Amino acid sequence: MTHAVGVDFGTTTTLLAEGRAGRLPTVFPAGLRGTSYVPSLVGVAADGSIRVAEAASDLPPDRVRRSIKRAITHGETELSLADFTVSVEEGIRALLTELAVRARGDVELQPGAVRLGCPAMWTGPQRKRLLDIARTSGLPVDDHTLVDEPVAAGVAWVNHRMTATRSAVKGQLLVFDMGGGTLDVAVLDVHAELGQVPEITVLSSWGVDEAGDALDDALARDLEGQLEEQGVVLGSLPNPDGVRSALRQAAIEAKERLSTALDTTVAVRFPGLDLPVLTLSREQLEVAFAPQLERARALVLIVMKGAQVTHEIAKSPAEIRAMQQSSLAQEVDYVLLAGGMGRVPAVAQLMGDIFPAAEISADAGVPSDEAIVAGLAETMSYERINLHRPPFHFVLEYQGEDGAVAHQSVYEAYSPFYAPHLALQRSVLYFEWRPGRNDLPRRGLGYLRVFTAGGEPVRIAIEGEEDHGLKVRFGNSPPAVLIYPNGRVLIIDGKGERTAFMVPRWPVIRGKDHAVLYVKKAADTRTPDLGSPWMKDPLFLH
Structure with a gap:
């Protein structure tokens, strides 16, 4: 890309940055009181009109909602401000519209060039809700330009480090992104050579609503x-x-x-x-921060454990379960402190305690609270980024009894594969879909198809040849689909036959009509309950 714009709608502040090819991203001075940021505030004046940003900060406290972004995290629909009620959509739209108005004339808000960040913990419906609001506020964004915040911070750090050291970056990067409302922790596998687009794979990622x-x-x-x-x-x-x-x-x-x-x-x-x-x-x-930091330490351990099952060449279940914090930490080469809380000394001390051998930094070329927006505004292509879970839908398509084409959702984009505590209890983690006995036909054939988060069809190429989708035969037993963090998809059809496929991790599919998901057939069709040599572990035998 020759031009990119990043919008970091944060819990406490909202920032905007612009990047152009050959130059580092610059944060646009959107604040009206000498700041680069816009306060993420929404309020209601005495006449019932909505006030946002600095104007809202001048209102009585009972007519102001701080941390408006948390309304999406919590699933709120309305804001009660003194004697007034405002919809969440209306409040956030007013804030983002104000940002777009301030940028207009100075920043080119071109379709396809504007990236918007969101917490890695957000589900598909939460992401769609933010996109719908942003689109109606003057920001030309869609599901192709929505980026997980810790990934954006990691991109900013990788590019800055290569520029500063004139050397490649290879290894595992743990991003500890603590902002105002959420803590996102992600382990990224980075392969970045000078003069090439970095390839970044999210091995594991999780977040909590506490920051x-x-x-x-x-x-x-x-x-x-x-x-x-x-x-x-x-x-x-x-x-x-x-x-x-x-x-x-x-x-x-x-x-x-x-x-x-x-x-x-x-x-x-x-x-x-x-x-x-x-x-x-x-x-x-x-002292006040200590209990929260201990919960953050537990989250870091969960994410590091989860990263172990994402590797294509994984350790055995027993080996993974036996790994303690010290051995897990040895696999992390770099740690990035992102978000406004990265400046708190106790955060750096916690990371130093967990990762004594890693290179720990809060320097992504910008202050820690600007790392996300700087990464969003990088002009590098985001096509070589793979996520920890599919950013697209799996849908089973088949012919119904009435002859019409029927659809059944198998997996919704961005849905978590497992509850976070399971990363500490199990060493085989996956998402499983099993329909009811009478939900599907008992004869015929269906296709497991792929759609982008925005609902656009994605073509599937199996071993280089395009097909309608992954075949699912119906029979007397309901079929099942198992999806794994490392890109493995196992289909057990209605006749009990197993077919396994491998996706090269979970790629971020950009574009529309030309979107293709490349799949390879896999010989290994085992599941944890088969007791195969690799899986011989009583914990995972059903």
Whole structure:
């Protein structure tokens, strides 16, 4: 690409960057108060009109929704702001429209060139919801230009490191992307040669809905406790919710100062109140942060375990289960700290404890909270990126009893293959689809077809020859489809016969009419319950 634009709709802030071939991406100064970012705020004025960004920050706290992005994560449909109700779509659309208006005339928002980021933990419906909102706000995006945030941060780091060192980058990169609302952890397998498009494969990825906001809340509770010790009980004040909102904003500002200072004073400002000056230390921050960091450590372990089953040449189940944190960490060569929370010293200390031999960096050529938007604005092609799970739908197509073509969903794009805790309990992980006994015909033939997340058909080439899809014969028993993180697809048809295929990992399919998924036949049709030499492990025998 000669030109690319990245939009990072974040929980706390929203950023926009532009990249051109031969130049590093630059962050567009979208903020109106000397900042590069737009605050991700949505509010309602006294007349009922919607206010966003800086204008929303001037409204009373009870008429402002912070972290509006979390509404998609939580599946909310409406925002209750004082006496007003606003739909989530309406609020986010107003924010993204404001961003597009500010960029217009300075940034070329061309179709196909605008990439939008989203958390790796988001499902297909959550991604579609954001895309639908963004498209109606003046941002020309579609499912082909929606990119997982830790992948974008990894792309920014890889390109920056090659440019800075003039050397290739090969090995496993763990991205620890902690922003305001979510923590995404991903293990990327990187093969990047100078002068070539990097090939990046997501070996494992998972996220949780707990990040910087949770620490802000914990620090705000600490400050509220200090006020009570000095005789100020928020419940007895005229507007306790408003004071708590002001207290939380003061905690956010203090957290930022404590990234470089060991202690700081906290002045809570609220109209009509003269509140005492409080203090916070980095030690207090780390105590408040400690339980969350332990949960983050557990998530890192889950993702590293999950990466083991993605390799095409995998260890045996017993070997994988026996791997402890130290041996898993030895396989990680690089660690990238992305997101605004990457600046918190306790985060770097945690990564140093887990990965003593890895190269740990928060430098992607930009501040850690700009790594995602910089990666989105890279002009490099994203076609050589493979994901941990299919970014497309599998649909079984067949002729129904009435003679019409019928469809049954087998796998929905971006659906998780397994619950995260299973990565610690099992060493064989996969997605399994088994329909009801009467859901399909007992005679005839169907085809397992592929569609992009946007619903466009994808042609399938089996051993280089295009076909309608992967054949599924019907019979007296319901068929089954098993899909694995390493690209393996096992079909057990209605007659009990097994056919296995291999996809070269799970590629990000770009384009429309020319989209093709390349598949190879595989000789190994075993499943964990067969007790084959590789699978002889009582834990996995049904």
